[in-house]
Amino acid sequence: MTSPATPAAGVTLRLLDKADKEIVKLDRAIVGAVYKFQHDFRRNPRAGGFDLKQLKGDGRLWSARVNREYRALLLRLGGDDWLLVSVKHRKHVHENLERYAYGINQVTGAVEYVDLQIVREDVLRQAPPLPQPAVPPTEVPEASAGAEVPLFADFTDEQLADLGVAEPLVPLIRKLTTDDELLGLVEYAPRHTGEVLLHLRDGCSFQQVMDQVTEPVALPERALPADDWQQAASRAQAVVITDDEQIQRIIEEGDFGRWKTFLHPLQEKLVRRVTSGATRISGGPGTGKTIVALHRVKHLVDRLPPGHTKPVLLTTFNKNLAVDLRARLLSLGGPQTLARVDILHVDQMATRIVREADPGNAKRRIDDTQVLREWRQLLVEAGESRWDAEFLSDEWNQVILGQAVNSRADYFRVRRAGRGRSISRSERAEIWQLAERFTQRLDLQGMETHRQVAERAARLEIGRKSKIDARQEQRDARSGLDNIHVESGSGAWLRYRYRHIVVDEAQDLSAAHWKMLRAMAPTGPDDIFLVGDTHQRIYDNQVTLGSLGINIRGRSGRLTLSYRTTREILRYASSILDGVEQDYDDLNGDRDTLDGYRSILHGSRPVLRGAVDRNAELDLVVDQLQGWHDIPRESVAICVPTNEMVAEVGQRLARRGIVSAEITRDGPQGDEGVHIGTMYRFKGLEYRCMILAGVSEGLVPRSSVDTWERTDPARHRRELQRARSLLFVAATRARDALTITWSGEPSRFIGPLIQPGTPCGATARDHR
Numbered sequence: 001m002t003s004p005a006t007p008a009a010g011v012t013l014r015l016l017d018k019a020d021k022e023i024v025k026l027d028r029a030i031v032g033a034v035y036k037f038q039h040d041f042r043r044n045p046r047a048g049g050f051d052l053k054q055l056k057g058d059g060r061l062w063s064a065r066v067n068r069e070y071r072a073l074l075l076r077l078g079g080d081d082w083l084l085v086s087v088k089h090r091k092h093v094h095e096n097l098e099r100y101a102y103g104i105n106q107v108t109g110a111v112e113y114v115d116l117q118i119v120r121e122d123v124l125r126q127a128p129p130l131p132q133p134a135v136p137p138t139e140v141p142e143a144s145a146g147a148e149v150p151l152f153a154d155f156t157d158e159q160l161a162d163l164g165v166a167e168p169l170v171p172l173i174r175k176l177t178t179d180d181e182l183l184g185l186v187e188y189a190p191r192h193t194g195e196v197l198l199h200l201r202d203g204c205s206f207q208q209v210m211d212q213v214t215e216p217v218a219l220p221e222r223a224l225p226a227d228d229w230q231q232a233a234s235r236a237q238a239v240v241i242t243d244d245e246q247i248q249r250i251i252e253e254g255d256f257g258r259w260k261t262f263l264h265p266l267q268e269k270l271v272r273r274v275t276s277g278a279t280r281i282s283g284g285p286g287t288g289k290t291i292v293a294l295h296r297v298k299h300l301v302d303r304l305p306p307g308h309t310k311p312v313l314l315t316t317f318n319k320n321l322a323v324d325l326r327a328r329l330l331s332l333g334g335p336q337t338l339a340r341v342d343i344l345h346v347d348q349m350a351t352r353i354v355r356e357a358d359p360g361n362a363k364r365r366i367d368d369t370q371v372l373r374e375w376r377q378l379l380v381e382a383g384e385s386r387w388d389a390e391f392l393s394d395e396w397n398q399v400i401l402g403q404a405v406n407s408r409a410d411y412f413r414v415r416r417a418g419r420g421r422s423i424s425r426s427e428r429a430e431i432w433q434l435a436e437r438f439t440q441r442l443d444l445q446g447m448e449t450h451r452q453v454a455e456r457a458a459r460l461e462i463g464r465k466s467k468i469d470a471r472q473e474q475r476d477a478r479s480g481l482d483n484i485h486v487e488s489g490s491g492a493w494l495r496y497r498y499r500h501i502v503v504d505e506a507q508d509l510s511a512a513h514w515k516m517l518r519a520m521a522p523t524g525p526d527d528i529f530l531v532g533d534t535h536q537r538i539y540d541n542q543v544t545l546g547s548l549g550i551n552i553r554g555r556s557g558r559l560t561l562s563y564r565t566t567r568e569i570l571r572y573a574s575s576i577l578d579g580v581e582q583d584y585d586d587l588n589g590d591r592d593t594l595d596g597y598r599s600i601l602h603g604s605r606p607v608l609r610g611a612v613d614r615n616a617e618l619d620l621v622v623d624q625l626q627g628w629h630d631i632p633r634e635s636v637a638i639c640v641p642t643n644e645m646v647a648e649v650g651q652r653l654a655r656r657g658i659v660s661a662e663i664t665r666d667g668p669q670g671d672e673g674v675h676i677g678t679m680y681r682f683k684g685l686e687y688r689c690m691i692l693a694g695v696s697e698g699l700v701p702r703s704s705v706d707t708w709e710r711t712d713p714a715r716h717r718r719e720l721q722r723a724r725s726l727l728f729v730a731a732t733r734a735r736d737a738l739t740i741t742w743s744g745e746p747s748r749f750i751g752p753l754i755q756p757g758t759p760c761g762a763t764a765r766d767h768r
């Protein structure tokens with residue numbers, strides 16, 4: 001790398017999204033020359049060696065010498081503010097100046113650049129069709145693309161322009177007749193144009209694309225200041241190069257690091273939004289919710305006054321995810337960002353609070369199965385036969401603890417939404433009494449559940465908040481936020497723990513978690529920022545945030561573009577939810593949808609394979625793994641419905657000489673091999689290739705779920721929804737390839753995918 005040097009004051013060099021992708025394809029020596037070029041250029045663009053000159057007849061496009069053979073193409077935004085858009089061999093630079101199309105998009109207000117000649121040559125010279133895997137016997141064939149009819153014949157030039165399609169590309173867009181050509185064009189086109197075209201191609205109407213793709217990134221007034229190219233560059237996916245390592249990192253990390261640099265304009269907007277209170281971001285799997293949460297944390301930290309405290313909390317659902325957030329935040333913001341942030345999963349936070357209040361009282365954590373056992377025991381000992389242990393266990397978990405009900409009086413008032421059976425006042429009194437006995441029983445045995453801890457932590461934090469607020473009220477106008485340092489009984493300073501709280505995987509937190517978090521930061525601007533997708537809720541924690549003091553109304557945003565999953569996988573995964581879309585809430589009592597959820601990534605179609613029995617299914621799994629022999633094993637995972645199957649698959653792989661690592665509560669056990677885990681373990685993860693095995697009726701959903709069908713239809717519906725979401729989560733972890741296997745009868749959730757003539761064709765296409 002080049003020696004350190006201070007860039008000249010007033011010189012700005014920016015890199016346009018996609019220029020980095022072009023650079024990375026060049027020879028290593030040329031890439032090295034680009035690194036040196038940017039270093040020197042930022043010091044003095046006018047140094048003689050660059051031979052900086054305007055392209056003939058062009059107002060804004062300049063070329064500069066990178067080495068003997070290669071030239072950088074730069075847009076001069078104003079003064080010494082330069083945007084690097086391309087690096088080309090010198091013989092191509094002046095070949096045909098009409099090839100360069102650039103301008104400010106009239107709808108989005110962003111700078112755009114495209115080399116029309118490359119599009120003409122690479123895309124319209126009819127590239128050979130992309131290879132597709134052989135269609136397995138159970139797979140539904142796709143409708144043909146309709147060979148010679150122009151793909152966008154139904155849309156006028158004016159409509160395309162209104163949607164923000166780059167106008168110089170319109171004549172070429174008119175020539176597209178196949179999906180391969182379209183995907184080729186999307187590769188080179190400005191990002192927004194690609195998104196619009198793919199949505200239209202997916203069958204969205206003009207209005208849908210306007211609402212879902214264009215409006216969220218359109219300039220509010222559609223009125224552009226005549227010629228403000230610097231502003232326009234800040235609206236584009238472009239990055240200011242501030243140091244030598246930055247450009248090297250962008251180029252070398254390639255696609256893996258793009259999330260750090262090139263946010264989608266909508267992601268960027270959500271990250272930077274100044275909010276007057278709690279904000280919620282939703283979006284389908286892989287749309288970058290976690291990425292937005294991480295950038296949001298960095299954004300908040302960057303705005304903090306200097307100090308050594310940690311006024312930002314970043315929290316998520318479980319330990320693995322918290323570990324991952326820490327690693328990614330470090331990579332995004334470096335140790336200086338990490339130093340101002342507490343990263344803990346919610347139960348860890350709750351435990352910390354409870355321990356702090358009651359040090360030395362460590363109890364044994366028990367899970368829901370043990371809780372049920374304890375309930376059964378209690379009812380036997382009490383000779384109580386009016387109530388059934390499962391009902392009481394659920395009531396205790398979901399209503400009493402789940403909603404952090406603190407007193408008998410509160411229990412009389414609480415809404416028992418989704419609990420099916422209604423209960424009278426006197427029954428509530430009985431249940432409350434039994435619940436008290438149950439809690440004492442656990443206490444005596446030195447046992448506790450996560451939910452109990454969360455509920456206690458919520459109570460403790462609410463108590464602490466009341467004290468802070470009471471003191472604050474007593475103070476005079478002097479007492480700003482930073483002055484709320486009031487001593488507690490112990491003499492320690494009492495203040496809000498955090499100023500900002502950012503929550504990932506918000507759909508799975510319980511009411512008690514929310515109450516705890518709410519009490520930890522003062523209500524006000526930028527207090528709570530939460531991201532989540534209720535379609536991925538896999539624990540039974542439905543909440544209405546408004547009733548828990550977290551008011552998100554009017555402050556929500558939605559991401560729709562998947563960066564992880566290909567269109568083909570997304571289409572199959574989305575069809576798992578077909579017919580039940582209306583059952584998903586927005587965390588605040590209203591509905592949430594996946595409308596507009598799309599991908600612009602392209603890959604092979606998922607493979608669906610049935611076997612006569614488990615033994616034969618395991619052979620299919622091994623077969624598929626062998627087919628992926630060229631993919632690093634750690635980028636491949638097998639997801640199954642039960643722990644027994646984890647063991648079975650592991651043994652079969654071992655017999656075939658394939659190393660595997662089980663994903664446990666603490667992450668994968670071992671550094672090498674294919675990851676195997678139950679569906680719950682895959683929350684928030686991502687793999688290049690995935691096999692979902694055991695997707696059979698009886699396992700997905702597990703057969704015991706249907707016992708609720710007659711006795712408790714509400715619960716039956718909830719359990720089915722959860723099982724569906726679990727499969728949906730699992731299927732959307734795959735980036736490039738997905739294979740689903742089963743033995744015997746396939747799961748009812750994938751039925752539509754494997755029976756030709758069912759609604760799958762229509763609905764699945766809608767979700768592409």
Ligand SMILES: Nc1ncnc2c1ncn2[C@@H]1O[C@H](COP(=O)(O)OP(=O)(O)OP(=O)(O)O)[C@@H](O)[C@H]1O
Nearest residue numbers: 258259262263264285286287288289290291563684
């Ligand atoms: N702007 C971006 N540029 C490049 N890659 C991105 C961008 N945003 C997200 N990604 C990538 O997309 C993938 C999914 O992102 P992320 O995990 O944030 O999605 P999510 O919405 O939280 O997903 P899920 O709900 O499934 O957990 C990651 O690999 C991430 O790096």
